[in-house]
């Protein structure tokens with residue numbers, strides 16, 4: 001397999017697949033994210049968002065500012081349920 | 093050709109557009125942001141017909157049929173699983189659940205009361221100490237809302253519907269008749285304007301001079317990291333409003349039924365996350381070690397008496413298609429089909445009971 005440029009590792013998306021989605025008309029960041037799943041995996045975009053924005057900018061000619069960023073969802077890093085479920089004073 | 097302008101690119105607006113276009117109408121859909129910005133892009137995709145009146149049940153059963161049909165017609169995979177929808181209840185809520193099931197059975201819904209062990213057979217990790225009875229609707233299930241919207245939009249475009257995203261509009265009325273909708277300075281003339289603006293429907297209705305009075309709710313939801321597929325049905329704990337299901341990507345998707353809000357808001361909160369975490373780790377103790385990846389919130393509107401609002405109004409050409417509350421994914425496909433019939437034939441039996 002030559003030139004298989006993976007841009008989103010969590011969702012296993014290649015640059016080609018992102019370009020294909022843009023060509024199908026999903027050419028704004030919010031739609032592209034939701035159509036491909038990019039930025040919604042375990043890394044939540046930390047590894048891929050910049051690549052996605054770059055490809056979108058190259059394909060559409062829009063500036064990075066025009067494209068913007070997707071809404072950053074909490075939590076910043078994954079938090080286990082047992083920590084969230086703990087009451088004040090719980091040891092574990 | 094009849095021209096129809098639809099405000100709102102959620103499941104309700106797109107479904108109406110799809111069925112109108114199939115029958116030859118000239119349809120435009122206006123979405124203020126991107127498709128999926130509204131509740132239709134933020135929900136948990138639970139599909140059920142476990143409602144407490146017949147008109148709602150009819151819409152829901154018809155919608156379940158339409159999912160199969162539209163998937164085929166549009167060639168889009170909705171990731172739809174009919175693995176059942178289960179409501180679980182504690183002692184306090186058990187009687188209400190049983191009454192509901194009696195009614196639903198008479199209305200032709202394939203639902204029955206089952207005991208906690210039955211649920212454990214379907215989902216071995218559930219803690220049977222946390223509920224005393226359950227209502228099992230075998231034909232219900234889970235759909236992934238994103239492809240539903242993409243698929244409807246694709247089907248619409250193929251039928252010639254124009255979908256304008258990032259285009260907020262206002263309704264324009266002259267005398268007692270709609271003129272169309274206005275986007276910036278451009279007036280898009282239409283014979284009919286359909287208000288499918290979800291949580292924003294009150295505002296759109298006011299532009300036509302009609303007080304709609306839908307109540308606005310906000311609901312929060314989150315997903316964990318992915319697990320192998322092992323939770324098939326959708327589970328709603330009616331005692332606490334906590335619900336869970338598993339997406340085809342393996343995430344456990346869960347939330348708490350929404351609460352009425354002062355205004356449309358999609359902020360998420362830590363309070364939600366802790367309340368959810370407490371209950372979900374009681375219901376499914378094995379999830380304790382799983383991490384929350386992402387949380388968000390959505391807003392929806394609830395019509396009078398908890399019913400959707402569907403039909404013509406005193407302003408000629410202005411049609412309501414809103415108020416779907418927590419159940420739009422389960423109801424709105426059939427409602428869209430009904431509204432198309434209403435516009436083109438002057439009446440539709442399935443939506444008649446929801447007349448504004």
Ligand SMILES: Cc1cc2nc3c(=O)[nH]c(=O)nc-3n(C[C@H](O)[C@H](O)[C@H](O)COP(=O)(O)OP(=O)(O)OC[C@H]3O[C@@H](n4cnc5c(N)ncnc54)[C@H](O)[C@@H]3O)c2cc1C
Nearest residue numbers: 100102104124130131132135138261290390419420421422
């Ligand atoms: C967290 C959560 C979980 C849910 N879970 C379920 C579930 O499991 N099962 C179920 O059946 N339902 C569920 N729902 C409810 C369901 O999502 C809604 O009932 C349904 O999506 C409503 O669809 P709609 O098309 O009426 O509204 P929306 O999808 O909100 O669409 C309305 C659209 O109108 C647009 N709009 C507003 N004003 C304007 C304007 N002036 N110009 C142009 N566009 C405008 C908005 O941007 C929006 O996109 C849930 C909802 C939430 C929030």
